[in-house]
Amino acid sequence: MTTTQSPSLATGPAEHPIHPEHTPTGQLAFGAFFQGVNSSTIWRLPESGDQVAWESFEALVRTAERGRFAAFFLGEGLRLREHREVPFELDVAGRPDAQTLLAALAGVTERIGLVATQNTTYNDPVDLARRLQTLDLLSGGRAGWNIVTTDNAWTGENFRRGGYLDHEDRYVHAEAFVEVAEQYWRGEQITHDGAHYSVRAQGDLPRSAQGRPVLFQAGASPAGQDFAARTSDVIFSPHGTLEAAVEFRRSIVERTVAAGRDAGSVKILPGAEIILAPTEAEAEEKVRWVRDLQIGPEQAIALLEQYWGRDLSAFDPDGPLPDVAPEVVESGVTRGAGFQFAKAEELTRAWREEAAEKGQSILEFARARSGARRGTFTGSYDQVAERLVEFARLGAIDGLNITPWLIPSGLDDIVDELIPRLQERGVYPTEYAGATLRENLGLPPG
Amino acid sequence: MTDTALHPGAETAAAREAGSNLPVLAVDLVADPSLLSRLAELGRGLEEAGVGAVTISDGGLHPIHVASFLAPLTRTLGLLPRTDAIYVEPFHLATQLMSLDHLSHGRAGWLLTAETDPAAPAAVGREVLGLEATAREAADVLEAARLVWDSWAPDAVVKDTSRGVYVDAARLQYTDVEASTFSLRGPSITPRSPQGLLPVLVADTDRPAVGERVATELADGRVLDVDVSAGAHPDQIAETLEGADARLVRLVGLDLEADPLGTVTALVAALRERELIASAADEGQSLREQLGLAIAEHAPDPERRTDRARRTDLTDQTREESA
Numbered sequence: 101m102t103t104t105q106s107p108s109l110a111t112g113p114a115e116h117p118i119h120p121e122h123t124p125t126g127q128l129a130f131g132a133f134f135q136g137v138n139s140s141t142i143w144r145l146p147e148s149g150d151q152v153a154w155e156s157f158e159a160l161v162r163t164a165e166r167g168r169f170a171a172f173f174l175g176e177g178l179r180l181r182e183h184r185e186v187p188f189e190l191d192v193a194g195r196p197d198a199q200t201l202l203a204a205l206a207g208v209t210e211r212i213g214l215v216a217t218q219n220t221t222y223n224d225p226v227d228l229a230r231r232l233q234t235l236d237l238l239s240g241g242r243a244g245w246n247i248v249t250t251d252n253a254w255t256g257e258n259f260r261r262g263g264y265l266d267h268e269d270r271y272v273h274a275e276a277f278v279e280v281a282e283q284y285w286r287g288e289q290i291t292h293d294g295a296h297y298s299v300r301a302q303g304d305l306p307r308s309a310q311g312r313p314v315l316f317q318a319g320a321s322p323a324g325q326d327f328a329a330r331t332s333d334v335i336f337s338p339h340g341t342l343e344a345a346v347e348f349r350r351s352i353v354e355r356t357v358a359a360g361r362d363a364g365s366v367k368i369l370p371g372a373e374i375i376l377a378p379t380e381a382e383a384e385e386k387v388r389w390v391r392d393l394q395i396g397p398e399q400a401i402a403l404l405e406q407y408w409g410r411d412l413s414a415f416d417p418d419g420p421l422p423d424v425a426p427e428v429v430e431s432g433v434t435r436g437a438g439f440q441f442a443k444a445e446e447l448t449r450a451w452r453e454e455a456a457e458k459g460q461s462i463l464e465f466a467r468a469r470s471g472a473r474r475g476t477f478t479g480s481y482d483q484v485a486e487r488l489v490e491f492a493r494l495g496a497i498d499g500l501n502i503t504p505w506l507i508p509s510g511l512d513d514i515v516d517e518l519i520p521r522l523q524e525r526g527v528y529p530t531e532y533a534g535a536t537l538r539e540n541l542g543l544p545p546g
Numbered sequence: 547m548t549d550t551a552l553h554p555g556a557e558t559a560a561a562r563e564a565g566s567n568l569p570v571l572a573v574d575l576v577a578d579p580s581l582l583s584r585l586a587e588l589g590r591g592l593e594e595a596g597v598g599a600v601t602i603s604d605g606g607l608h609p610i611h612v613a614s615f616l617a618p619l620t621r622t623l624g625l626l627p628r629t630d631a632i633y634v635e636p637f638h639l640a641t642q643l644m645s646l647d648h649l650s651h652g653r654a655g656w657l658l659t660a661e662t663d664p665a666a667p668a669a670v671g672r673e674v675l676g677l678e679a680t681a682r683e684a685a686d687v688l689e690a691a692r693l694v695w696d697s698w699a700p701d702a703v704v705k706d707t708s709r710g711v712y713v714d715a716a717r718l719q720y721t722d723v724e725a726s727t728f729s730l731r732g733p734s735i736t737p738r739s740p741q742g743l744l745p746v747l748v749a750d751t752d753r754p755a756v757g758e759r760v761a762t763e764l765a766d767g768r769v770l771d772v773d774v775s776a777g778a779h780p781d782q783i784a785e786t787l788e789g790a791d792a793r794l795v796r797l798v799g800l801d802l803e804a805d806p807l808g809t810v811t812a813l814v815a816a817l818r819e820r821e822l823i824a825s826a827a828d829e830g831q832s833l834r835e836q837l838g839l840a841i842a843e844h845a846p847d848p849e850r851r852t853d854r855a856r857r858t859d860l861t862d863q864t865r866e867e868s869a
Binding site: 143144151152153154157158177178179180184185186187189190191192193194195196197199200201203204206207208222223224226227230231234235237238257258259260262297298299300301302304305306396397398399 | 579582585586606607608610611612614615616617618619634635636637638641642645646648649651665668669670671698702703705707709710711712713714715718727728729730731732733734735736737852853855856
């Protein structure tokens with residue numbers, strides 16, 4: 101390890117390029133993803149702060165900016181998740197509106213990007229485009245939009261159009277929506293007649309310092325990847341292993357080139373959880389401790405109830421998985437993004453077999469699944485740094501979008517311990533490249 | 547749910563008649579992009595000048611975002627975006643406003659307006675509404691917004707580690723709104739904000755569009771507009787204020803290019819000396835308190851409780867209707 105080498109010497113070119121048209125930059129950018137609602141945010145510790153208070157967001161964003169994070173992300177939910185027709189009580193729930201909060205953070209930060217998750221199905225394109233451009237102007241060119249395409253009548257109950265969109269049309273609709281937004285940002289006259297509504301409007305705001313907001317997208321399905329390759333600047337589906345990340349990069353580069361764009365025009369920042377300690381043994385212990393706090397006995401039972409579709413409260417969390425068949429009643433499961441499922445019979449049988457084979461109780465099984473659902477980087481500070489250097493050297497990813505498991509102090513060890521090690525290894529910036537989010541992600545002007 | 551709980555303006559009518567409240571002085575900022583570079587300085591400067599609040603009118607930039615931007619840069623200033631109730635999603639609008647209340651620590655209000663420019667419905671693919679329909683919808687949206695704001699009890703986040711429960715569904719309620727042009731289920735995605743119910747005011751210029759019911763029955767008070775584009779003269783303003791039943795006095799047309807802060811500082815001093823406007827807010831005081839509005843208590847409604855699907859004390863019919 102040395103601090104005198106230049107970044108290019110420290111990482112070198114990849115020996116085996118992933119794709120002939122792909123040139124690794126050997127550099128990583130970090131984003132912080134404040135999801136707001138999920139089972140990974142621990143609320144049971146005294147140091148777990150208020151999940152809605154301004155002070156929590158301000159503390160977290162200041163830490164991220166100190167660590168030269170490229171972006172600060174907020175999640176979105178348009179209806180509280182429900183479990184068996186009652187709001188889900190066991191996880192963190194409730195959050196401020198993403199853009200409203202980011203507009204305030206724009207006033208107390210200088211360089212970090214501000215990215216709002218916003219839905220194309222339950223927003224009006226001109227209203228959303230105008231709000232994003234306002235955020236972009238208020239922040240001096242630091243706004244981003246994480247495009248999501250939720251569609252279901254249940255979420256639609258909170259909106260004028262209700263459940264108007266078929267699931268298979270969501271990306272078609274999203275692409276038309278993004279086109280309207282881009283016309284608005286270019287200051288054009290908009291004449292859009294879609295399957296569901298028409299838009300007549302005039303873009304009337306000046307361009308921001310970065311041209312237009314940066315577009316993020318998480319779609320992992322082939323349709324989602326194609327959508328991202330055609331329209332996005334950044335994609336962040338999680339990939340736990342280096343092999344999976346390499347494969348995903350290849351897939352995105354192929355689709356991006358096929359869409360007529362430059363191979364490097366879509367950056368990949370997979371969602372990730374990072375659990376660190378000074379030594380490997382301490383890190384292993386810490387992972388167990390984090391999982392125990394993330395998933396309690398009640399949450400383990402609730403996780404299974406989502407897929408079994410029935411009351412499983414009579415089962416012992418420390419016992420084997422339920423030996424009863426699932427009841428596939430759609431209204432009886434937890435609702436919201438990430439909680440749709442199919443083939444319950446098949447899935448629950450496979451899970452029962454898997455848990456029996458591994459000798460896992462309900463609780464152990466649920467905790468193992470909790471970690472497996474996202475990309476996770478765990479280990480000693482140096483181990484994780486070395487692993488990330490390998491990802492960067494190959495150009496498998498352009499960075500990580502990190503979900504802290506503790507609010508507001510969950511980025512502290514990443515900024516104080518991991519980032520200096522990445523900087524020493526020449527794969528992480530020591531200063532912001534510029535004033536806009538595009539510059540800090542290495543993207544061309546929009 | 548009682549009427550007074552959702553119409554807190556009416557609740558304090560008696561207190562107001564006693565003459566305890568003077569109107570708050572506000573300056574209207576038109577959120578024009580040309581204002582961007584001076585926005586922070588202006589917000590801080592107006593607060594220092596002793597102004598009680600700013601209203602933020604639409605000048606291209608989104609008024610709620612501009613209000614949010616100013617929130618952490620100021621300490622006592624009330625922040626009231628003047629924003630349309632009609633050609634928006636009521637659920638988004640309600641949660642955006644209550645988010646502003648969270649991040650300003652209870653200094654948010656809503657200067658409710660109803661858009662009559664045909665460009666607004668064209669942008670969202672809706673037909674132009676007539677004045678009567680506009681007024682009806684403004685009332686529906688305001689009532690729905692209050693139900694969204696009131697859908698979490700102040701103590702809904704319980705963090706009960708022994709039961710593993712973060713939020714108590716028995717302390718949340720559905721909005722169950724069925725208005726003529728929209729419906730909402732709720733509850734809010736944002737927990738109850740510091741003020742609970744944000745103060746909702748109507749400016750005189752907006753009264754024809756929002757209609758009498760919103761202006762006189764539903765809103766928390768009137769905003770008296772004083773046009774100072776031809777100059778701000780304390781004597782003239784004092785005359786306008788005499789006997790005016792307003793919660794807020796809004797200076798519109800102030801020349802922010804010239805010497806806005808000097809003008810405003812002198813004006814604030816003159817009006818305060820004459821005891822025509824309220825004293826400046828203290829840090830930590832909510833906008834409701836500054837405006838002399840009663841604290842908004844949470845109004846629990848057993849039939850709206852979000853745990854109704856598992857409750858046994860409701861009739862089957864109630865459960866079916868609400869499902």
